[in-house]
Amino acid sequence: MDAHVRTVPGSAGKWSPAQGAGDTGPRPEQHDDGTPRRAPHITSIKTTSVCGLGKLGSCIAATLAARGFEVVGVDIDPQKVGKINEGLAPVDEPLLAEAIQTGRSRLRATIDAREAVATDATFFIPPSPSLPDGSFSNEFLLKAMQPVARAVKEAGKKNHLFVCSSTTTPGAMDAVLIPMLERELGGVCGEDFGVCYNPEFIALGDVINGLLDPDLVLIGESDPESGAALEELYRKFNRNSPRIARMSIISAELTKISLNSYITMKISFTNQLRMIAARHKLADIHAILDALGNDSRIGKKYLRAGLSYGGPCFPRDNRLLAYTARQVGLEAPLAEASDRVNERTKQELVETVDEMAQPGDTVAVLGVTYKPNTYITEEAAGLFLAQQLKRRGYRVLVHDFAATPVNSPSLHEFEQISDWEEFKTNPGVGLAVICCPWPQYRELAATAGTRVFTPWHL
Numbered sequence: 001m002d003a004h005v006r007t008v009p010g011s012a013g014k015w016s017p018a019q020g021a022g023d024t025g026p027r028p029e030q031h032d033d034g035t036p037r038r039a040p041h042i043t044s045i046k047t048t049s050v051c052g053l054g055k056l057g058s059c060i061a062a063t064l065a066a067r068g069f070e071v072v073g074v075d076i077d078p079q080k081v082g083k084i085n086e087g088l089a090p091v092d093e094p095l096l097a098e099a100i101q102t103g104r105s106r107l108r109a110t111i112d113a114r115e116a117v118a119t120d121a122t123f124f125i126p127p128s129p130s131l132p133d134g135s136f137s138n139e140f141l142l143k144a145m146q147p148v149a150r151a152v153k154e155a156g157k158k159n160h161l162f163v164c165s166s167t168t169t170p171g172a173m174d175a176v177l178i179p180m181l182e183r184e185l186g187g188v189c190g191e192d193f194g195v196c197y198n199p200e201f202i203a204l205g206d207v208i209n210g211l212l213d214p215d216l217v218l219i220g221e222s223d224p225e226s227g228a229a230l231e232e233l234y235r236k237f238n239r240n241s242p243r244i245a246r247m248s249i250i251s252a253e254l255t256k257i258s259l260n261s262y263i264t265m266k267i268s269f270t271n272q273l274r275m276i277a278a279r280h281k282l283a284d285i286h287a288i289l290d291a292l293g294n295d296s297r298i299g300k301k302y303l304r305a306g307l308s309y310g311g312p313c314f315p316r317d318n319r320l321l322a323y324t325a326r327q328v329g330l331e332a333p334l335a336e337a338s339d340r341v342n343e344r345t346k347q348e349l350v351e352t353v354d355e356m357a358q359p360g361d362t363v364a365v366l367g368v369t370y371k372p373n374t375y376i377t378e379e380a381a382g383l384f385l386a387q388q389l390k391r392r393g394y395r396v397l398v399h400d401f402a403a404t405p406v407n408s409p410s411l412h413e414f415e416q417i418s419d420w421e422e423f424k425t426n427p428g429v430g431l432a433v434i435c436c437p438w439p440q441y442r443e444l445a446a447t448a449g450t451r452v453f454t455p456w457h458l
Contacts, residue, residue, distance in 0.1 A: 065103025194226030220252025367436025
């Protein structure tokens with residue numbers, strides 16, 4: 001099966017993203033023949049299932065249970081299932097273990113997708129990896145949704161709510177995933193079953209708090225009844241009172257990637273300004289950004305001198321917005337410029353360190369995760385620097401307070417600084433570069449034999 005969004009599963013025809021890009025809104029009130037549509041009878045969600053117990057899915061399952069919902073977790077990995085059933089965290093994330101313990105009496109896990117049928121709504125949060133052109137693959141979403149849909153049909157159940165929490169290429173829900181569900185279920189979306197697109201806006205390292213106290217809950221709905229049921233769930237689930245934005249599914253798909261793309265634009269603007277200020281001897285980038293952030297039209301969030309953005313969301317979502325524009329015959333020059341500045345920021349770091357280092361120096365790269373409080377090294381500035389320095393012939397030592405070769409295999413090629421307490425008092429390297437603003441790195445001071453470089457204001 002072609003997992004790319006251009007092929008509609010079960011259809012002999014091809015789909016171009018432009019065909020799925022119109023904001024059709026919830027399904028119209030009438031069929032093409034003028035007969036009225038009937039809404040699915042989805043009134044309240046008391047029991048839920050979560051398919052995909054990875055970094056986000058396990059947190060969604062645990063927090064739903066902790067907040068009083070009956071939850072069944074589903075995953076193909078028996079180790080993750082076993083840990084959930086033992087009351088243990090299947091992934092490393094702060095507060096996850098505590099959330100699992102709080103909701104343990106209401107949380108169980110299984111490898112059998114058929115057990116999702118007995119719940120009112122199923123959340124799907126498998127990976128949606130990027131493809132070379134910038135779009136996102138539907139492969140894992142299809143593999144997760146199909147067995148649940150088949151089981152729902154076999155049970156003769158109506159009115160199940162399918163909630164997609166993975167990021168999708170705009171248009172993919174309407175043109176790929178919903179047609180697949182209609183085929184498997186033998187029914188009509190918005191009548192016999194409901195679909196919502198409901199991505200979360202969270203930061204790894206603080207997922208639990210991000211889920212419980214969000215700024216925004218985004219719901220793309222196939223029909224008003226499905227959206228209302230999911231809104232009611234969030235009003236019980238959230239500890240705060242966030243803005244709940246309900247809209248068409250395509251609008252929600254565009255909102256998700258646009259929000260992250262806007263943040264990357266702000267970060268790239270900050271890095272562009274930092275590089276300009278560095279060419280002026282008396283310019284203080286931290287003073288400049290502090291002043292800019294006091295303007296309410298700009299704000300202080302993400303207005304901090306540092307390095308490139310990274311991680312599993314920002315770079316991918318920004319490139320996806322550029323891809324989406326190309327598919328409808330437009331350009332997204334701001335998104336593309338943000339990406340170019342981000343790559344330039346990485347290269348500038350390498351060149352700066354290369355100029356600072358002396359021949360034969362050992363360079364310590366401190367902080368190889370893309371941000372503090374997570375072990376994720378995906379597109380991290382520190383990992384990029386370490387790789388480039390090693391290719392240039394330097395001896396490279398790396399350190400991080402969370403990432404290790406065990407949870408981040410890309411670190412296997414480097415020598416590790418295993419004892420931070422010993423290193424900070426006696427570094428024994430010519431140059432130490434702080435690439436991730438872990439607060440503990442404030443303790444490191446330059447010595448007679450070691451220079452310390454960081455663009456961060458720790």
